[in-house]
Amino acid sequence: MSFLDVKDLKIHFPTDDGLVKSVDGLSFGVERGKTLGIVGESGSGKSVTSLGILGLHKGGRARLSGEIWLDGEELIGASTEHVRSLRGKKMAMIFQDPLSSMHPYYTVGQQIIEAYRIHNDVSKQVARKHAVDMLGRVGIPEPARRVDSYPHEFSGGMRQRAMIAMALSCDPELLIADEPTTALDVTVQAQILDLMRDLQREFNSALIIITHDLGVVAELSDDILVMYGGKCVEYGSAEDVFYRPEHPYTWGLLGSMPRLDREPTERLLPIKGSPPSLINVPPGCAFHPRCPYAERTGDKATTEVPALAETEGGHLVRCHMSREERRGLWENEIKPVLETQ
Amino acid sequence: MSENEPLLSVQNMEKHFPVTKGLFKRQVGAVKAVDGISFDVFKGETLGLVGESGCGKSTTGRLVTRLLEPTAGKIVFEGQDISHMGQGRLRPLRRDMQMIFQDPYSSLNPRHTVGAIVGAPYRIQGVKTENGVKKAVQDILELVGLNPEHYNRYPHEFSGGQRQRIGIARTLALKPKLIIADEPVSALDVSIQAQVVNLLEDLQKELDLTYVVIAHDLSVVRHISDRVAVMYLGKIVEVADRKSLYSVPMHPYTNALMSAVPVPDPKVRKDRDRIRLKGDVPSPLNPPPACRFHTRCWKAQDICKKVEPPLAQMAEGHQVACHFPENAPELPAAETAAKTG
Numbered sequence: 001m002s003f004l005d006v007k008d009l010k011i012h013f014p015t016d017d018g019l020v021k022s023v024d025g026l027s028f029g030v031e032r033g034k035t036l037g038i039v040g041e042s043g044s045g046k047s048v049t050s051l052g053i054l055g056l057h058k059g060g061r062a063r064l065s066g067e068i069w070l071d072g073e074e075l076i077g078a079s080t081e082h083v084r085s086l087r088g089k090k091m092a093m094i095f096q097d098p099l100s101s102m103h104p105y106y107t108v109g110q111q112i113i114e115a116y117r118i119h120n121d122v123s124k125q126v127a128r129k130h131a132v133d134m135l136g137r138v139g140i141p142e143p144a145r146r147v148d149s150y151p152h153e154f155s156g157g158m159r160q161r162a163m164i165a166m167a168l169s170c171d172p173e174l175l176i177a178d179e180p181t182t183a184l185d186v187t188v189q190a191q192i193l194d195l196m197r198d199l200q201r202e203f204n205s206a207l208i209i210i211t212h213d214l215g216v217v218a219e220l221s222d223d224i225l226v227m228y229g230g231k232c233v234e235y236g237s238a239e240d241v242f243y244r245p246e247h248p249y250t251w252g253l254l255g256s257m258p259r260l261d262r263e264p265t266e267r268l269l270p271i272k273g274s275p276p277s278l279i280n281v282p283p284g285c286a287f288h289p290r291c292p293y294a295e296r297t298g299d300k301a302t303t304e305v306p307a308l309a310e311t312e313g314g315h316l317v318r319c320h321m322s323r324e325e326r327r328g329l330w331e332n333e334i335k336p337v338l339e340t341q
Numbered sequence: 342m343s344e345n346e347p348l349l350s351v352q353n354m355e356k357h358f359p360v361t362k363g364l365f366k367r368q369v370g371a372v373k374a375v376d377g378i379s380f381d382v383f384k385g386e387t388l389g390l391v392g393e394s395g396c397g398k399s400t401t402g403r404l405v406t407r408l409l410e411p412t413a414g415k416i417v418f419e420g421q422d423i424s425h426m427g428q429g430r431l432r433p434l435r436r437d438m439q440m441i442f443q444d445p446y447s448s449l450n451p452r453h454t455v456g457a458i459v460g461a462p463y464r465i466q467g468v469k470t471e472n473g474v475k476k477a478v479q480d481i482l483e484l485v486g487l488n489p490e491h492y493n494r495y496p497h498e499f500s501g502g503q504r505q506r507i508g509i510a511r512t513l514a515l516k517p518k519l520i521i522a523d524e525p526v527s528a529l530d531v532s533i534q535a536q537v538v539n540l541l542e543d544l545q546k547e548l549d550l551t552y553v554v555i556a557h558d559l560s561v562v563r564h565i566s567d568r569v570a571v572m573y574l575g576k577i578v579e580v581a582d583r584k585s586l587y588s589v590p591m592h593p594y595t596n597a598l599m600s601a602v603p604v605p606d607p608k609v610r611k612d613r614d615r616i617r618l619k620g621d622v623p624s625p626l627n628p629p630p631a632c633r634f635h636t637r638c639w640k641a642q643d644i645c646k647k648v649e650p651p652l653a654q655m656a657e658g659h660q661v662a663c664h665f666p667e668n669a670p671e672l673p674a675a676e677t678a679a680k681t682g
Contacts, residue, residue, distance in 0.1 A: 041530040042501075141620075155621045156394075185393035185557065187618045190601035194617065212531055215603030219610050238607035254605070256535035258564035260587070261604045267542070268564065270535030274500045 001069060002029030003206050004053070004174055009066035011045070011052050018279045022048040024230040025066075030223075032173065035200065035207040037221030037238070039214060039253070041275045045230040046210045050176045053208075054093055055083035070174060089119040092172035096179035098159035102151040108135070108162045109147035112169050119170045134165040138195060157188035161195070168199060175200070176208045181216060193219050214257060218242060226250050229276050229286035232308060236315035246317040246326040248291045251334045262339075269337065285320060293329065297321060346420065347381035348519055348551050349405060354378050354414035354424075356400055360626065372625050374400040376575035377414065379652070382519070387545065387552040389566030389583075391559055391598070395622055396572040398555045402521045405553065406440050407431055418519070436466055439512035443524035445504035449496040455482070455507055456492040462514040477514070484547075485510045486540060502533035509540065516548065523555045538565055559602050563587050568658075571595050574633040575625055577652060581659040591655055591666035594634050632664065640665045 011023040023045040030036045040046045051057055053068055058080045068075040070090065075083055095101040103111060112131040113124065120127070128147065135143035138161040151159055160180065167175060177196065181189040197220060200207050209220055217224055217238075224241040226234040226249065234247040245251055255269030273290040276282055288294040288301040295301075297320035308318040311326075319326060357371035375397040382388045390398045403409045405416055407423055416424045423434060442448035449458055459478045463470060470477040479489035485506045496504055505525065512520055525541065526534040538561065544550060556562050562569055563583055570580040571592065579592040590596050600616045618637050623629055629636045635645040644664050652662040655669050 041532060157621055185622075186559070186601040187393065187597060188621065189603070190615060191617065193603065194615075213603065214531075214605040218605045218607045219603045221607075242605065242607050252532055256532045257605065258535075258538070258560040259605065260560045260563065260599065260602050261606060261609065264564055264583070268535035268538055270539060271532040272536075274502055274533060275530065 001072070003032045003071055004030045004208075005067075005069040006049075006053065007067040007069070009049065009052060009068065010064065011048050011057060012063045013061060014063065015279070020278045021230050021281065022278055023052065024281075026227075026230075026232055028223075028225055028232070028235065030174070030206040030208060032206050033200070033204045034222045035209060035220050037217035037224045038208060038210045038227060039212065039217050039224060040227035041212060043275050043278060044227040045278070046227050047178050049227075050093065050178050050208065050210055053174075053176065054087055054091060055080070058083065085119075088115050088172065089170045090172060091174040091176065092167040092170070094160075094163055094167050094175065094177040094180045097183055098156070098163045099151060102159065102163065102166075104151055107148050107150055108154065108166075109149075112147075112162075112166045115166060116169045130169065131165075134169050135162065138162070138165045138168075138199070139191070140165070156184055157191060160184060160188075160192055164192070164195065164199070168203065171203055172205060174206045174208070176210070178210045179212070180209065182211070182213070189216075196220065214253060226253070229281050230278060231286065231318065232316070233287065233318045234316065235308070240315040244315070244327075244330070246311055246315070246323070246330060247287075247319050248293055249287050251330070251338075252290070254338055255334070285318075293321060296325070345384060347417075348384045348419060349382040349553075350415075350417040351381070351401075351405060352379050352415040352417070354401070354404060354411050354416060356397075356404055356409060357412045370626055373575050373628060374625055375404060375411075376625075376628070378572070378575070378577045379414075380570055380577065380580060382551060382553055384518075384551055385545075385549060386567040387554055387565055389562035389569040390553060390555045390572060391557065391562050391569060392572035393557060393598075393622055395574070395625060397575040397625070398557075398572050399523055401572070402440070402523045402553065402555045406435075406438055406521050408440075432466070436462075436468075436515040437518045439515070439517040439520050441505075441508055441512050441520060441522040441525045444528050445501055445508055446528075448508055449504060451496055454493050454495055455487075455499075458496070458507060459510045459514055462511065466515060468515060478510075481510045481513055484513065484544070486536075500533075501529050502536060505529060505533075505537055506540065509537075509544070513544065513548070517550070519551045519553070521553045521555070524557070525554065526561060527556065527558060534561070541565065559598060571598070574622065574628050576633060576662065578634065578663070579659075579661045580652070581656075585656065585659050589656075589659075589668040591659065591661040591668050592634075592663045593638050593640055593665075593667060596667055597637075632662075634663075 007027050009023055009026045013020040038046045055075060057064060064076055109131045113127040116127045116130055132143045132147050135147055140146050140158055140161055154162060181192050211217055221238050224238055225232050228249050234250050252271035271290050276286055282289050284302040284304055285306050300320050306318050306320045308316050311317050311323050354375060355377050356375040357373050359368045360370040362369045392398045404411050411424055415422055456478055459481060460474045463474050479492060482489045487506050526537050554565055566583050568582050569586045570577050573594050579595050590599060597616045597618045620637055623636060631647055631649045632645040635641040650662045650664045652660045655661050655666060
């Protein structure tokens with residue numbers, strides 16, 4: 001069993017308009033020292049998954065089922081109290097928007113100290129010293145002075161660093177970063193990605209990075225999980241997903257993206273239509289209304305949900321087309337077009 | 342193209358926002374959002390404006406459409422100086438100059454139907470249409486890929502990508518000559534971004550439009566632009582046609598920006614030495630003297646702190662404002678300084 005093992009996780013929200021199946025049968029694992037990238041568009045269920053792992057849906061209206069094993073402990077059945085005691089110490093999260101996820105009324109230092117003292121029986125002075133250390137570790141200049149600053153006195157990049165310091169203050173073994181750099185400029189994004197990579201190496205924690213940016217995923221991930229409509233559609237090593245992708249949605253994402261590392265093309269190759277509503281996920285394969293190859297599998301596309309099947313060495317794909325058909329399409333049709341980009 | 346008169350010509354344009362203090366609103370400083378920039382836009386081309394947040398790119402867009410009045414300098418549109426024109430005289434010109442906004446959620450009035458939103462320009466400008474406004478609006482909706490029967494729907498009934506199409510339809514209503522697009526795709530999902538980028542390109546061909554595209558995403562800008570201007574703290578630091586800017590960037594800042602963009606290729610990350618910029622962008626309230634980039638530049642020498650480098654022609658159509666440009670053919674010395682941050 002991996003350090004984090006998620007099995008058939010379902011997170012459903014009953015609403016007046018119907019049942020929203022945000023996450024519908026997701027399974028994955030992450031080892032210590034490894035990074036999993038979760039990619040998907042808005043509404044694919046990637047953030048809901050991360051909140052689910054942290055136990056932040058408890059007490060809400062969400063209906064959870066499945067299993068989440070963290071270091072041999074099951075979390076879905078565990079008490080709220082117990083999950084709370086793990087949060088911060090065993091697992092921590094870096095949120096997308098550091099300004100709205102830090103408390104504006106308290107100094108950055110107070111917020112780190114609070115989290116540290118909940119899990120460690122130390123005096124305020126010791127905790128404060130630790131906070132200064134952490135701020136220094138993540139590259140904030142003059143940490144001894146900045147520890148008394150309020151979040152609004154920090155720039156965007158510094159706030160994100162402070163948030164990382166806070167998340168790492170108790171040496172969590174699992175760190176989840178939900179769009180950690182989306183709100184940042186590219187030069188600052190590069191700094192934060194470098195920092196996260198260095199810190200992960202130092203702490204040997206398991207890292208889950210959730211993003212819509214394939215570039216960010218490629219920078220950090222060992223494994224990649226592509227989500228669509230609450231389900232995993234492709235899972236594999238970074239090399240599998242970038243060099244041998246087999247799901248039409250992954251092809252679509254790769255074709256939609258203008259790339260700086262290749263010669264520019266005349267046109268991008270977008271996916272037609274827009275992501276599905278989670279109340280009304282299309283029957284059969286959720287991607288079929290947007291899939292250019294849906295007709296190849298006939299009625300099956302609209303009536304039967306394809307299984308997530310292994311194609312080779314841990315590379316999983318959820319598609320009705322046969323392995324040979326997908327590989328043929330990738331090698332002969334998709335790859336040549338993408339490579340000329 | 343470049344033999345003709347430019348459609349839009351900006352000369353030493355400045356916008357300083359006053360910072361006031363006290364009861365009598367004494368001016369104590371100024372935010373130098375745009376601080377003396379010059380560029381030309383020729384008919385039929387796309388000029389991309391890139392830079393990080395706070396560099397003044399959006400202010401530039403608002404100045405050339407005269408939503409703001411410049412504090413100094415000249416804006417010439419089709420041979421007419423519009424820099425200080427009053428609202429009354431500007432109104433007829435607004436037909437020729439339209440804007441696409443970033444956020445398709447806040448830029449459409451939620452209480453108006455699509456028909457009212459896209460038809461508003463006709464009403465405001467008093468333009469007569471051949472077969473009535475409704476027909477004209479439906480034609481435009483069709484042109485941007487929306488269903489003309491959705492004329493009576495409200496913005497909330499559409500997805501983000503469709504809303505952006507509504508915004509584009511509105512700008513096209515009066516057949517403008519120049520369109521300023523301020524981050525037209527940054528609020529959209531990856532697969533939808535590609536659709537909108539393709540749409541903008543198709544419309545340009547079909548309607549002979551001229552674009553100024555303002556964006557922070559270097560890969561989108563490269564895809565869509567013919568020429569690109571890079572801004573830093575209210576100044577243009579480099580302008581060139583797309584090919585030479587991206588293949589032989591000369592300004593250190595441009596180099597740093599490009600090396601910061603994450604590459605969606607897991608193999609590349611391992612053997613890439615990225616230029617790491619130190620710190621954040623300084624405040625435009627108190628920008629560094631002389632070359633504004635010297636505080637973060639790895640090549641900075643004494644002269645950079647004393648003399649402001651002019652935007653000088655370094656190669657055909659390639660202007661750079663730097664004392665020690667990289668890849669410059671004329672300057673053999675001093676350019677191979679170590680690339681360490």
